[in-house]
Amino acid sequence: MIISDFQPGSNKAEKFDYMMDFLKGMAGGEYVGFSNATFQSEKETGDRNYAIGYYLKEKRCFPGGADMIAALDFYFQLCSIEVTCESGSVMAATLANGGICPITGERVLSAEAVRNTLSLMHSCGMYDFSGQFAFHVGLPAKSGVSGAVLLVVPNIMGLMCWSPPLDKVGNSIRGIHFCQELVSLFNFHNYDNLRHFAKKLDPRRPAGDDRSMSVINVMFAAYSGDVSALRRFALSAMNMEQKDYDSRTALHVAAAEGHVDAVVFLTEQCKVNPFIKDRWGNTPLDDALQFGQEQVVQVLQEYQRVHLALESRSDSEDHGKLEAVDSMV
Template sequence: MTAAAGQMTLQTASTAEKFDYVMTFLKKMAGKEYVGFSNATFQSERETGDRNFAIGYYLKEKKCFPEGTDMTSVLDLYFQLCAIEVTSESGSVMAATLANGGICPITGERVLSPEAVRNTLSLMHSCGMYDFSGQFAFHVGLPSKSGVAGGILLVVPNVMGIMCWSPPLDKLGNSVRGIQFCTDLVELFNFHNYDNLRHFTKKHDPRREGGDQRVKSVINLLFAAFTGDVSALRRFALSSMDMEQRDYDSRTALHVASAEGHLEVVRFLLDACKVNPVPKDRWGNTPLDEAVQFGHHDVVAVLQQYQENYNPTDGSDKTSNEKNLDSLL
């Protein structure tokens, strides 16, 4: 009921209110980075938008608009939205929000639902590069959106977002150097949608961690727990790091945080990350044992509460980060 009411309110809103709504939404996607408006671009779009007016009248003739719609107001809003400005930095954050399943990596706010991200990336993949979309999908195989200002917004799902800008355009209105960059990227890394991870051995796959990377991952995680850096732990969790990984002594981040008395870290690991509250290190000690040994009574109380309510399912102590992603915010 609430969503339906919100939709009705937006449909009956003025053009100015609709524009403000979109601007606020885009700023959330950009993590509060720069999102502006170019009045000169808006005036130019409106004065030279003959094709868009022709398409609008054709759609109106075919009864494509809801009853009572003012087509010229709709086109005005469209031209305004075409004049929204971003920088390479803010555009890259928008791309990263899409790559991160709708959660802005800077603010940690969920801006888009997973379904909306899927639908958006599907459209970008199929028609985001004007008449070059088919060739781009074949050679690059990643969702992208081109702009006549020379920018290309590229999304590597679950990995990263990229915004490149180079004004010289080809005859189809796409950045020449931008397309070359995207092509070179997938030649080096197996990011193409249909690159086979097993047989494309000549390409690099940064998504597959080697031994050194896993060691570095454990060090970073345990050091953040040791220093009480909740912000770093939140970044690790949002990047799908295993928050229960262990060092050579089988000690987890929860062991370290409990020994140091970092109550906020302990709560974050238990509440948001849903880690196992009773892991044992090589000597058989649990995080509760560590907290008791070093006299951190507030941490002891929290751990005891979680141990009483802990009930591992299917014999597993681990809950995936993806399942608990919303609880990290």
């Protein structure tokens, strides 16, 4: 969709507000602002953009009735949106996470939109240096004349670095150097071999003690009620039902400590089994009752009812499928 046809029927302010809300969703509520000085500068020095706009208008590239000047104004507004390294890195992480913001857990972009965006970033995100960047770094990225470089390592992480000195094509000199050093240390290049390239570090390959460390980390997060840490573990595909040596889960620990937010996250978002018993035969609800955590008790009782209803529905669906298969035989 081109800018002139974006949000049809909306005025300029509504279109801009929509984009700001969308970008804030990608940034997980981190800082997203607007620079009026940059906007005025873009309008005053945008002769090439005006020339391209009139050329496209001559070639009838705009939909009927589209206002080319209004489309350019909206484009200049989008070019004047500000982010920090922190908020930009969350946006990059959202793209790395398949369109789901790692801070809020909300889906902001569809999987197809992420694929298309990363394809564009990989092929033309670094101006005239895009081809060399794709060859040497092999990752989707987008640079800006402010000196920022937004880099996405699909399914792993997103980051943004900033260093104002630019090269002759408008990319951050140190930003590009950082990206090159990153892929020289880690096998993040799109065409690095993940099995046999032993000279590079592979953070995706589990070490021998990762199993015990993951249990310790998730248990400590549950003990301290750190929902942000629990969310990171869940998004990294960690098994949120894993048990310690006493067969206790993170839900047992969070329930015993009375961390309502952590219990709500583990039940509503992670859908963990509330009926898992520890070595003494206690469920998370038993722990909450034993330590007098009344709010947690209410949450777990309601979740147990929901969990049983979902299991019952799933069993009936499976039974129906078996009957259908039997009738075909």
